[in-house]
Amino acid sequence: GESVGLHLPTLSVQEGDNSIINCAYSNSASDYFIWYKQESGKGPQFIIDIRSNMDKRQGQRVTVLLNKTVKHLSLQIAATQPGDSAVYFCAENGQAGTALIFGKGTTLSVSS
Amino acid sequence: DVKVTQSSRYLVKRTGEKVFLECVQDMDHENMFWYRQDPGLGLRLIYFSYDVKMKEKGDIPEGYSVSREKKERFSLILESASTNQTSMYLCASSLQFSGRASLYDEQYFGPGTRLTVT
Numbered sequence: 001g002e003s004v005g006l007h008l009p010t011l012s013v014q015e016g017d018n019s020i021i022n023c024a025y026s027n028s029a030s031d032y033f034i035w036y037k038q039e040s041g042k043g044p045q046f047i048i049d050i051r052s053n054m055d056k057r058q059g060q061r062v063t064v065l066l067n068k069t070v071k072h073l074s075l076q077i078a079a080t081q082p083g084d085s086a087v088y089f090c091a092e093n094g095q096a097g098t099a100l101i102f103g104k105g106t107t108l109s110v111s112s
Numbered sequence: 113d114v115k116v117t118q119s120s121r122y123l124v125k126r127t128g129e130k131v132f133l134e135c136v137q138d139m140d141h142e143n144m145f146w147y148r149q150d151p152g153l154g155l156r157l158i159y160f161s162y163d164v165k166m167k168e169k170g171d172i173p174e175g176y177s178v179s180r181e182k183k184e185r186f187s188l189i190l191e192s193a194s195t196n197q198t199s200m201y202l203c204a205s206s207l208q209f210s211g212r213a214s215l216y217d218e219q220y221f222g223p224g225t226r227l228t229v230t
Contacts, residue, residue, distance in 0.1 A: 034218060034219075036221075042223055042224070043116075043204075043222050043223045043224050044155075044221045045221070046220070089154070089155065091219075099145060099157055099160050100219055102154055102155040103154060104153065104154035105154050
């Protein structure tokens with residue numbers, strides 16, 4: 001069943017603001033997490049990943065934070081741009097030998 | 113860059129037709145996946161394959177079958193299409209099966225096939 005979820009189905013921000021998208025996971029065996037971005041009409045694209053031996057990982061304008069104590073994952077986007085408008089999914093690797101488990105997604109809308 | 117391609121972007125089929133959705137990846141990945149994506153339900157795994165001629169059921173395999181005769185190609189088959197199979201179908205591949213101490217769990221997705229069954 002579904003073990004990965006996002007707190008909010010939609011998030012609206014102004015251009016230039018920082019965005020935070022949250023995700024809760026329930027499988028304590030998961031040790032690998034990914035954030036994907038899906039633009040309208042396209043397949044999901046990898047943004048950033050993190051392993052459970054890390055608390056934070058930074059990419060270009062994006063940061064993923066992992067709190068294993070409360071099983072929480074977040075994606076921070078700095079200086080959000082209209083091109084960041086998309087659906088964002090978190091995913092976890094769950095039990096050994098299983099496929100990635102995806103959350104339902106948060107739709108980020110960025111207005112100018 | 114990894115490239116995952118799907119045979120059609122849009123497909124319209126009639127109820128009862130047999131439908132083939134083809135997916136090809138060019139990075140010699142062992143694992144391939146088929147998902148369907150519906151509003152409010154996110155990505156749901158239909159089937160996956162971790163080797164040629166191997167397949168495993170995902171969360172919603174009913175009404176579907178798959179074929180993997182070659183490493184680079186993974187086909188999804190709807191034996192008798194029904195209207196409730198109208199959806200966006202996404203194929204993905206990954207280098208190594210998800211598991212403990214695995215380093216390459218990232219899945220690369222194709223652009224999707226929007227299937228409408230009338």
